Amino acid sequence: MQVPEIPAPVEYMMRRTPDESGYIAGVPRRWWDTRQSWVYGRLGDIPDGVVLVDAVDLFCDHTTCRAAEGDIFLYFDQNHLSPAGQDRVARHVLQQVDQGFGREVSSQITP
Numbered sequence: 001m002q003v004p005e006i007p008a009p010v011e012y013m014m015r016r017t018p019d020e021s022g023y024i025a026g027v028p029r030r031w032w033d034t035r036q037s038w039v040y041g042r043l044g045d046i047p048d049g050v051v052l053v054d055a056v057d058l059f060c061d062h063t064t065c066r067a068a069e070g071d072i073f074l075y076f077d078q079n080h081l082s083p084a085g086q087d088r089v090a091r092h093v094l095q096q097v098d099q100g101f102g103r104e105v106s107s108q109i110t111p
Contacts, residue, residue, distance in 0.1 A: 001039070001054040003089065004032040004065040005079045013067045013075075026067040026075075029060045053096050055089045 006013055006026040016024045033040075036056075046052065059065050059074060067075055074085035081089065 001052055001056070002036075003055050003059050003081065003085070006065075006067045006075050008078070010067075010073060010075055010077055014073070016067075018068070018070070022070045023064070023066045024068040024073075026059075026065040029063050029065055032056065032060060032065055051096070051100060053093050055092055058088050058092055059085075 004027050013024055013026070018024050043052070056065075067073065072084050073082050074088070076082045076085075
């Protein structure tokens with residue numbers, strides 16, 4: 001599934017001051033959930049056997065979606081993940097694969 005976009009170009013987001021947790025906020029989680037409500041409402045239409053991985057919780061807590069954590073930006077531009085963001089999603093997908101197969105499959109994949 002798609003991850004949230006950020007509300008402004010990365011060049012602008014980089015100038016924002018991180019919050020007390022060291023995060024640079026992106027979009028509000030409520031905004032993202034509303035934007036995705038059409039998609040979430042149709043998940044029942046997906047055939048059995050298709051596995052979806054929703055990575056939104058990797059980027060959002062219950063109030064805010066993050067553009068950066070500390071000095072690590074998760075986005076390359078407003079709609080595309082940086083290598084750090086891509087790595088986060090890839091690791092999550094591999095975890096899901098391992099859980100789905102009931103054994104570690106991801107260690108057999110060479111970069």
